Amino acid sequence: MKRSHLGHAVLGHGLAFLMFFPILWMIITAFKTEIDAFSMPPILFFEPTLSSLNEVFARGSYSKFVTNSIIAALGSTLLCLLFAIPAAYQMSFFPSKRTNGTLLWMISTKMMPAVGVIIPIYLIFQAAGLLDHIMGLVLIFFLMNLPLAVWMLYTYFKEIPNEILEAARVDGAGIVEELRFILLPAAIPGIASTALLCTILAWNESFWSLQLTASNAAPLTVFIASFKAAEGMFWAKMSGASMLAIGPIVLLGWAMQRHLVRGLTFGAVK
Amino acid sequence: MAASLQGQGGTAVAGRGLAKKAWSRQRWTMLALIAPAVGVLLVWMIVPLAMTIYYAFHRYNVLYPERFGFAGFRNFSLLLNDPMFWGAMGKTLILVGASLIVTVVLGIILALVLEKDFPGRSIARLMALAPFFVMPVVAALVWKNMLMHPVYGLLSWILGTIGLPVVDWFQNWPMTAIVIIIAWQWTPFAMLVFLTSLQSMPEEQKEAAWLDGANAVQMFFKIILPHLSRAITAVVMIESIFFLSIFAEIFTTTGGGPGQATTTLSYIIYTRAFLEWNVGSASAGGLFAVILANIVAIFLIRLVARNMQNPEKFG
Numbered sequence: 001m002k003r004s005h006l007g008h009a010v011l012g013h014g015l016a017f018l019m020f021f022p023i024l025w026m027i028i029t030a031f032k033t034e035i036d037a038f039s040m041p042p043i044l045f046f047e048p049t050l051s052s053l054n055e056v057f058a059r060g061s062y063s064k065f066v067t068n069s070i071i072a073a074l075g076s077t078l079l080c081l082l083f084a085i086p087a088a089y090q091m092s093f094f095p096s097k098r099t100n101g102t103l104l105w106m107i108s109t110k111m112m113p114a115v116g117v118i119i120p121i122y123l124i125f126q127a128a129g130l131l132d133h134i135m136g137l138v139l140i141f142f143l144m145n146l147p148l149a150v151w152m153l154y155t156y157f158k159e160i161p162n163e164i165l166e167a168a169r170v171d172g173a174g175i176v177e178e179l180r181f182i183l184l185p186a187a188i189p190g191i192a193s194t195a196l197l198c199t200i201l202a203w204n205e206s207f208w209s210l211q212l213t214a215s216n217a218a219p220l221t222v223f224i225a226s227f228k229a230a231e232g233m234f235w236a237k238m239s240g241a242s243m244l245a246i247g248p249i250v251l252l253g254w255a256m257q258r259h260l261v262r263g264l265t266f267g268a269v270k
Numbered sequence: 271m272a273a274s275l276q277g278q279g280g281t282a283v284a285g286r287g288l289a290k291k292a293w294s295r296q297r298w299t300m301l302a303l304i305a306p307a308v309g310v311l312l313v314w315m316i317v318p319l320a321m322t323i324y325y326a327f328h329r330y331n332v333l334y335p336e337r338f339g340f341a342g343f344r345n346f347s348l349l350l351n352d353p354m355f356w357g358a359m360g361k362t363l364i365l366v367g368a369s370l371i372v373t374v375v376l377g378i379i380l381a382l383v384l385e386k387d388f389p390g391r392s393i394a395r396l397m398a399l400a401p402f403f404v405m406p407v408v409a410a411l412v413w414k415n416m417l418m419h420p421v422y423g424l425l426s427w428i429l430g431t432i433g434l435p436v437v438d439w440f441q442n443w444p445m446t447a448i449v450i451i452i453a454w455q456w457t458p459f460a461m462l463v464f465l466t467s468l469q470s471m472p473e474e475q476k477e478a479a480w481l482d483g484a485n486a487v488q489m490f491f492k493i494i495l496p497h498l499s500r501a502i503t504a505v506v507m508i509e510s511i512f513f514l515s516i517f518a519e520i521f522t523t524t525g526g527g528p529g530q531a532t533t534t535l536s537y538i539i540y541t542r543a544f545l546e547w548n549v550g551s552a553s554a555g556g557l558f559a560v561i562l563a564n565i566v567a568i569f570l571i572r573l574v575a576r577n578m579q580n581p582e583k584f585g
Binding site: 005008009011012013015016017019020022023025026029037038040041042083084086087089090091094096100102103104106107108109111112113114115116117118119120121122123124143146147150175200203204206207210211220221224225227228235238239242245246249250252253254257260261264265266267268269 | 299300302303304306307308310311314315317318319321322325379380383384386388389390391393394395396397398399400401402403404405406407408409411412413414415416417421422424427431454457458459462463466467500501503504505507508511514515517518521522523535536539540543544549552553555556557559560562563564566567570571573574575577578
């Protein structure tokens with residue numbers, strides 16, 4: 001019995017390590033010199049150096065990419081919550097016979113492939129001056145994540161007993177007070193994980209950001225994609241930039257892993 | 271909007287004669303809550319799609335704007351008679367199909383292994399989940415350069431060391447290489463969904479099967495797989511929708527090549543639109559992508575709708 005336990009643990013950690021290995025290798029490479037990064041056979045033991053990370057930071061534009069990523073992710077997430085919380089509140093506490101249909105329709109808008117509408121969006125953005133403008137990305141990520149945010153918040157709000165809100169209503173609270181002082185505090189965990197998921201998806205989004213931005217509004221995804229041209233030249237620097245770009249998001253993702261399935265499967269799995 | 275919401279408190283205690291007025295006020299409040307979200311989504315859904323349909327029926331190249339005009343079904347017939355388009359359709363199906371099979375199979379294996387309790391299991395789960403949060407461009411570049419590079423890549427070194435022929439992945443096996451990258455990113459998602467589903471499996475069911483003398487294989491095919499079937503359906507549909515629009519992984523690795531080897535539907539639309547600036551043709555292609563995605567979406571929405579009817583199972 002004990003033996004099979006040990007075997008299982010080894011198998012579990014082995015498979016998990018294999019999955020994690022490319023990330024680990026990237027982190028290791030980030031602390032190598034460019035020459036060490038290319039050495040054949042690959043070396044595991046080396047003098048770790050911050051030189052490539054320093055070089056990433058030294059490129060003046062790096063902070064601009066980070067700032068753009070942060071504005072696009074947080075801005076779109078804030079807009080999402082602003083639009084989604086009232087809608088989810090209405091649908092979960094005052095459902096009408098149209099509520100289910102509305103929810104399903106909202107989810108279905110998420111299934112429109114981006115390539116199907118990229119041309120009109122590009123032309124509209126061109127006309128509106130939103131091409132390569134950070135507000136354009138904020139807008140796109142907001143629209144992209146809104147159905148998901150409504151859906152996720154709806155499932156969390158459903159878990160809050162209606163009686164709490166009714167009690168407040170009897171005490172004469174208006175809808176605004178009800179939302180602010182009763183619903184929001186009770187729903188903080190759900191709202192937080194919704195916000196996290198929206199942030200992660202916006203941060204990692206790479207189709208719209210590659211098409212709609214060039215230099216001014218380019219987020220980290222575009223910066224890292226630019227390493228494809230310098231193929232094979234700057235692995236340490238590429239790894240350093242990648243590590244910094246995915247680090248915070250992997251941590252956020254780990255923090256919300258329990259809520260991920262709910263957000264991404266629209267309740268198709270439970 | 272704020273004013274109409276504020277008034278809500280007073281109407282709750284309104285007298286009988288005011289009931290009708292209160293009711294209509296309530297309706298306006300409800301509408302004000304949901305209308306902004308519905309409104310923006312409605313515009314987001316209808317306007318671009320209508321424009322895509324419009325352009326699909328027009329001759330329009332951004333480089334030659336003076337040649338703009340109604341084209342009827344010409345864009346479609348050109349596309350349907352273009353072997354490159356059908357090649358791209360085939361590549362898309364291969365990419366989506368292969369990635370689905372790999373992620374579902376590996377996802378089930380990982381979920382089964384990581385479901386059982388063992389020391390350090392939660393850390394193992396975090397490690398296995400991590401690739402899902404890696405942005406596609408990073409995943410593509412790390413695999414393409416540091417792992418799959420024919421000379422300096424780690425995989426080449428491993429293959430060479432154990433005496434196997436070294437593969438130039440992106441020259442000789444470009445589609446396989448891209449499927450590997452996609453599978454690496456999406457297997458954790460499948461795993462997570464299957465883990466969730468396995469956790470909802472009643473213990474008694476498993477115990478009863480053990481007592482009946484079922485072996486591990488019977489157990490898997492008779493008990494576990496049927497239980498997972500709904501989760502597998504969901505994973506297949508959600509992943510198909512994402513895989514149909516895979517772009518960054520191809521853009522940063524092969525650029526659609528070598529030749530047309532990895533030019534999928536999304537990629538061919540991209541080249542038509544942003545390299546040739548042929549808006550008409552790209553829009554017609556885009557409509558095909560919309561139709562393909564909708565075929566999957568209809569079934570997914572049905573599954574979600576069915577779950578909404580059973581509130582106790584849903585949430």
